Amino acid sequence: MSGVNLSGIVKAYGAVQVVHGIDLDIAEKEFVVLVGPSGCGKSTTLRMIAGLEEITAGDLTIGDRRMNRVAPKDRDVAMVFQNYALYPHLNVADNMAFGLRIRKMPKAEIKTTISEVAEILGLTEYLDRRPADLSGGQRQRVAMGRAIVRHPKVFLFDEPLSNLDAKLRTQMRAEIKRLHNRLGVTSVYVTHDQVEAMTLADRIVVMNNGSIEQIGTPMELFNNPANTFVAGFLGSPPMNQLKGTLTESGAKVGETEIKLNGSVATQAGRDVIVGIRPEHVTLTAGEKTTALPISLDLVEPLGSEALLHGHFGKDSLVFKTETGGDINHLSGVGEVHVNASLVKLFDAETGHALSLGA
Amino acid sequence: MADEHTTAGGPPVQEPLIETPSSEGRLTRFYDHIRREWQIYLMLLPTIIWFLVFLYKPMYGLQIAFKDYSIFRGVAGSPWVGFEHFETLFSNDQFLRAIGNTIKISALNLIFGFPAPIILALMFNEVLHASYKRTAQTIVYLPHFISSVIIAGIVITAFSPTAGIVNTVMGWFGLDPVYFLTQPQWFRPIFVGTGIWQEAGFGSIVFLAAIAGVNPSLYESAVVDGANRWQMMWKITIPSILPTILIMLIIRIGNVMEVSFELVILLYQPATYETADVVNTWIYRQGLQSGQYDLAAAGGLFNAFVAFVLVMTANTLSRRFSRTSLW
Amino acid sequence: MMKWNLYSRGDKFFAIVVSILIGMFTVATLYPFIYIAAVSFSSGFAAQAGRVVLTPIEATWEAYGYILTDPQFWISYRNTFIYTIGGTIMSMLFIIPGAYALSRPQLKGRRFFNLFIAFTMWFNAGLIPFFLNMRDLGLLDSMFGIILAFAVNAFNIILLRNFFEAIPQSFEEAARMDGANDFQVLWKVFVPLSKPAIATITLFCIVSRWNGFFWAMVLLQSEEKIPLQVFLRHTIANLSDDDEFAIVQTAAGFSAETVTAAIIVCSIIPVLIVYPFIQKYFEKGILLGGVKE
Numbered sequence: 001m002s003g004v005n006l007s008g009i010v011k012a013y014g015a016v017q018v019v020h021g022i023d024l025d026i027a028e029k030e031f032v033v034l035v036g037p038s039g040c041g042k043s044t045t046l047r048m049i050a051g052l053e054e055i056t057a058g059d060l061t062i063g064d065r066r067m068n069r070v071a072p073k074d075r076d077v078a079m080v081f082q083n084y085a086l087y088p089h090l091n092v093a094d095n096m097a098f099g100l101r102i103r104k105m106p107k108a109e110i111k112t113t114i115s116e117v118a119e120i121l122g123l124t125e126y127l128d129r130r131p132a133d134l135s136g137g138q139r140q141r142v143a144m145g146r147a148i149v150r151h152p153k154v155f156l157f158d159e160p161l162s163n164l165d166a167k168l169r170t171q172m173r174a175e176i177k178r179l180h181n182r183l184g185v186t187s188v189y190v191t192h193d194q195v196e197a198m199t200l201a202d203r204i205v206v207m208n209n210g211s212i213e214q215i216g217t218p219m220e221l222f223n224n225p226a227n228t229f230v231a232g233f234l235g236s237p238p239m240n241q242l243k244g245t246l247t248e249s250g251a252k253v254g255e256t257e258i259k260l261n262g263s264v265a266t267q268a269g270r271d272v273i274v275g276i277r278p279e280h281v282t283l284t285a286g287e288k289t290t291a292l293p294i295s296l297d298l299v300e301p302l303g304s305e306a307l308l309h310g311h312f313g314k315d316s317l318v319f320k321t322e323t324g325g326d327i328n329h330l331s332g333v334g335e336v337h338v339n340a341s342l343v344k345l346f347d348a349e350t351g352h353a354l355s356l357g358a
Numbered sequence: 359m360a361d362e363h364t365t366a367g368g369p370p371v372q373e374p375l376i377e378t379p380s381s382e383g384r385l386t387r388f389y390d391h392i393r394r395e396w397q398i399y400l401m402l403l404p405t406i407i408w409f410l411v412f413l414y415k416p417m418y419g420l421q422i423a424f425k426d427y428s429i430f431r432g433v434a435g436s437p438w439v440g441f442e443h444f445e446t447l448f449s450n451d452q453f454l455r456a457i458g459n460t461i462k463i464s465a466l467n468l469i470f471g472f473p474a475p476i477i478l479a480l481m482f483n484e485v486l487h488a489s490y491k492r493t494a495q496t497i498v499y500l501p502h503f504i505s506s507v508i509i510a511g512i513v514i515t516a517f518s519p520t521a522g523i524v525n526t527v528m529g530w531f532g533l534d535p536v537y538f539l540t541q542p543q544w545f546r547p548i549f550v551g552t553g554i555w556q557e558a559g560f561g562s563i564v565f566l567a568a569i570a571g572v573n574p575s576l577y578e579s580a581v582v583d584g585a586n587r588w589q590m591m592w593k594i595t596i597p598s599i600l601p602t603i604l605i606m607l608i609i610r611i612g613n614v615m616e617v618s619f620e621l622v623i624l625l626y627q628p629a630t631y632e633t634a635d636v637v638n639t640w641i642y643r644q645g646l647q648s649g650q651y652d653l654a655a656a657g658g659l660f661n662a663f664v665a666f667v668l669v670m671t672a673n674t675l676s677r678r679f680s681r682t683s684l685w
Numbered sequence: 686m687m688k689w690n691l692y693s694r695g696d697k698f699f700a701i702v703v704s705i706l707i708g709m710f711t712v713a714t715l716y717p718f719i720y721i722a723a724v725s726f727s728s729g730f731a732a733q734a735g736r737v738v739l740t741p742i743e744a745t746w747e748a749y750g751y752i753l754t755d756p757q758f759w760i761s762y763r764n765t766f767i768y769t770i771g772g773t774i775m776s777m778l779f780i781i782p783g784a785y786a787l788s789r790p791q792l793k794g795r796r797f798f799n800l801f802i803a804f805t806m807w808f809n810a811g812l813i814p815f816f817l818n819m820r821d822l823g824l825l826d827s828m829f830g831i832i833l834a835f836a837v838n839a840f841n842i843i844l845l846r847n848f849f850e851a852i853p854q855s856f857e858e859a860a861r862m863d864g865a866n867d868f869q870v871l872w873k874v875f876v877p878l879s880k881p882a883i884a885t886i887t888l889f890c891i892v893s894r895w896n897g898f899f900w901a902m903v904l905l906q907s908e909e910k911i912p913l914q915v916f917l918r919h920t921i922a923n924l925s926d927d928d929e930f931a932i933v934q935t936a937a938g939f940s941a942e943t944v945t946a947a948i949i950v951c952s953i954i955p956v957l958i959v960y961p962f963i964q965k966y967f968e969k970g971i972l973l974g975g976v977k978e
Contacts, residue, residue, distance in 0.1 A: 052862075072858075090877075103864050401871070413809075490708075497715050503960065505898060508917070511917065586696050646816060659811065669807045
């Protein structure tokens with residue numbers, strides 16, 4: 001029993017409320033990622049779980065125990081900090097042993113634990129080194145090792161990869177995932193990077209302005225974003241959003257009427273936002289596609305794919321397409337074809353997703 | 359939730375979303391806080407007690423400045439006399455002379471002592487040879503760490519009328535020996551000069567740090583523009599460290615009443631009192647040597663009050679200039 | 686020295702002139718020490734006649750012999766060590782935990798406590814009330830009194846507090862999650878991380894204790910308790926107007942000047958020994974004081 005439950009969690013600094021009553025149930029062994037722009041309250045939420053911030057209101061339980069007033073050290077959680085917080089005056093082994101010594105674990109046991117964990121993390125040959133003599137990735141691993149040696153019920157990660165360069169980040173991401181598969185410890189992971197969220201999470205919690213926007217598996221969130229915020233946050237590049245109006249048979253955007261899958265006739269005249277993922281268009285017309293005329297500004301080759309930056313009316317749009325090894329033919333693109341079944345609709349006022357009647 | 363709020367005793371919650379303060383009452387929260395954080399209060403306690411006993415209790419004792427203090431009755435038991443001591447003070451020629459001397463010595467310190475470390479720092483900045491610079495710095499910082507007794511011993515030896523090096527050198531030029539330390543007109547130059555010798559080097563550290571903080575690309579672009587080192591010093595270095603100079607100047611002005619009286623005590627003698635006696639040395643003689651505690655305490659209170667006003671003014675000024683206060 | 690090749694002739698000239706001026710100032714700083722050392726090794730006659738300029742004249746150990754056989758010299762030397770070591774340890778016992786507590790955001794009344802301490806930098810009761818307070822506390826002529834009464838000052842606490850405040854919060858948080866209490870956080874994390882600052886403050890304490898003179902002179906009466914600086918002062922004061930001494934010494938080969946110089950040398954030597962080790966710290970340390978609210 002090592003799930004984490006947040007119920008009506010509020011954080012306020014004086015009169016300023018930064019987390020507005022969060023409900024979240026994290027199952028045992030689950031890997032949950034809190035993602036959102038900076039200042040959305042994700043780190044504060046994590047720190048409340050850790051016990052580093054007082055919970056203003058609401059209930060936090062870990063396992064079966066209410067933790068609101070329990071000291072961090074007694075919550076049986078371990079945290080990996082953004083800056084790692086490795087003690088520069090201690091070597092790798094001592095850094096990892098720090099918590100165990102304070103908890104008065106017998107020396108022999110500490111030694112075996114450290115060497116086991118060092119083995120898992122590939123740190124065995126670095127145990128005598130000081131943090132200053134390690135690379136960024138190694139430091140990151142030590143920070144995780146320090147958390148792992150304690151065998152906590154819950155791992156907390158506070159943007160652990162944001163100090164690494166892009167290549168290492170990809171590599172460490174996979175490593176964290178593998179570790180989680182191996183250790184199976186409940187994990188809460190905070191990041192502002194949606195790619196990290198997508199790749200690591202069993203479930204993603206998208207936060208914005210101190211509230212949860214949507215909770216779901218990565219693919220749920222990608223395929224069915226609950227609102228324009230989630231739609232715009234997940235996916236790279238993000239979903240194109242165009243203002244439009246529903247008609248009897250589709251959605252009218254500028255002069256173009258985009259075909260939709262399903263019937264919208266009953267809602268004709270409603271103002272909507274039409275969401276089109278960059279990768280959900282083709283360059284050739286197909287069944288149930290609509291041609292969307294664009295004026296192409298720029299072609300960015302990425303290799304096997306290319307990004308097409310263009311305008312539709314005043315709106316800037318980005319689309320992704322296969323290159324087939326050559327981008328010359330892309331410079332003449334004047335329209336893209338939108339697949340009706342992949343178009344998303346959101347209410348223009350609230351931003352909430354609209355479901356299309358069958 | 360609602361029932362918990364009634365126990366909190368706070369005002370009723372208006373906005374349902376904003377649930378502050380929390381579920382627990384204020385007392386419980388305070389108890390919680392102490393239970394969790396008692397250690398830091400324990401750590402602070404000795405320091406607080408120390409300040410109370412050794413610095414704040416004497417402030418309470420300052421009331422003897424308004425009392426006819428007798429050792430036997432103690433601070434609290436001695437009768438009040440109002441401003442009698444202050445009237446005595448301001449009709450006391452020696453005290454007034456001491457105030458004058460304090461200001462004059464401080465003014466000389468400001469005029470000659472203040473620019474010295476700045477000039478030294480600017481010069482160090484131009485020295486290219488790293489180890490030469492390092493060695494010179496090491497040596498000029500050293501006198502700061504030497505006690506005033508030794509400094510005074512060196513001065514007394516060096517300025518001695520028969521044996522001292524100063525008179526020896528004067529002798530080479532056919533000048534008659536001078537007994538510097540017994541002649542009032544020589545006290546201030548010797549005192550201020552000694553101060554520069556002792557502190558200019560160490561004082562340059564602050565300015566060197568300020569110089570080190572100047573963005574190197576300013577110099578690089580100046581080089582590209584064809585400026586020479588002399589121009590760069592005036593156009594880049596000095597303007598860049600001007601805030602530091604101003605702050606240090608303000609600190610100096612704030613400390614006008616603080617002449618290092620330890621060194622005065624060690625160097626002056628009755629023959630030079632007329633130029634050398636400062637407020638603190640007067641207090642020392644009146645109070646600790648002659649036992650007129652109340653009158654001396656009144657002099658000290660006056661001194662502390664003036665110093666306090668000066669320091670506060672200085673801090674306000676520096677806040678205006680630098681947007682950061684001195685403390 | 687890469688830069689040198691890029692300098693114009695004017696700049697080279699400027700740099701050379703400045704280097705020479707610096708050299709002169711450095712020599713001027715150093716000379717008094719050399720002079721004193723030379724006097725201390727010269728004969729009494731040579732010193733009295735003002736013949737010593739740079740090197741010992743009629744070199745002799747007599748002045749040192751006179752000083753080093755004076756038991757009072759050794760007593761006060763020992764006392765200075767006691768005051769320096771005891772006083773520095775006492776300072777650390779107050780300053781380190783105090784600064785840590787003041788640096789913690791969770792300390793209630795933190796602003797008040799900081800003001801409570803900083804206020805003593807701006808306002809000071811002065812010599813007389815301090816002296817009377819020491820008398821009332823029964824700390825006159827007490828070695829422990831000297832050690833305790835000068836253990837703390839606002840500047841050092843604020844300096845260390847500033848340093849502690851600059852330590853990223855995650856270090857404390859990580860230690861706390863690892864189960865450390867405040868004493869463990871302080872001792873196992875903050876103190877090792879603050880070595881430069883603590884070294885600086887230790888240095889300030891050591892120097893001020895080693896050099897401490899005025900209050901030792903005022904508060905201590907017993908000869909067996911006085912520190913070196915007070916002994917030095919007494920000796921200098923006595924020698925310079927002691928006619929009997931003048932007669933005795935002529936035969937012995939030393940003079941008031943050479944004896945004074947010898948004591949000065951003896952009391953500077955420990956400073957010179959420690960100085961190179963501490964130098965790297967105080968340059969940084971003095972800036973840490975870089976005083977802010």
